[in-house]
Amino acid sequence: MPRGEKSKYTDKQQHKAEHIEQSYEQKGVPKDEAEARAWATVNKQTGGGERKGGSGRAKSETAKRADRKDSAYRAAKARSGDAPNQRPARTTRSGSTSLTELTRDELMQRARERDVRGRSTMRKDELIKALS
Template sequence: MPRGDKSKYTEKQQRKAEHIEESYEEKGVPEDEAEARAWATVNKQSGGGERKGGSGRQKSQTEKRADRKDSAHRAAKAREGDSPNRGSARNNSGSSSLTELSKDELMEKARERNITGRSKMRRDELIKALS
């Protein structure tokens, strides 16, 4: 069972976690794993339980929406068998555009340019930093 007191979560967050957990269990995921995944999803989407007094970082509605959209896109690609980090065979000459490169190739370019924070960047962030 996931650690932590769930009393800080709103009723809506708790219902969402229950729904997600049931969905995972229907797919054959063990009960404790389903619960852990459900709470992880709720935490990512809402920034955790409701906090008073300004403790913790609050996500804006825009950030939450972007996280949900990003998560949905990655899940859809995974279902299609397309990994976001897997690229097709490419010409490795310097003439290819950044959007055609894999994350590993972008990481190598960022390493060559000594871009700080590159190890924690997503693919789109690497493209922006290299542009």
């Protein structure tokens, strides 16, 4: 069962969680497990409930979009039976759209290719921002 107060979530997030939960239940997942998975998915995709103030790190819309696309890609692969729980090797990941999944070295290489100024002193999150 999911922990925590859910009143801080937007109506859209709550609706999404209900929809995901129903989908899991139709697949035969027990209700408590389906609910926990649904909220975990909503949290990953949207960064959790509504927050006031500046606590925590916010994901950029680009990063969220890329994560959703990557998640949909993995789900489609799982449905088709292609390596359901395995990620592709790092060397074959050049087609990935999510910069957040790349290592700092890989980001640095992309920044070098695009001739991003000041890249040598940038941290990973700064490189992601510069490449987005």
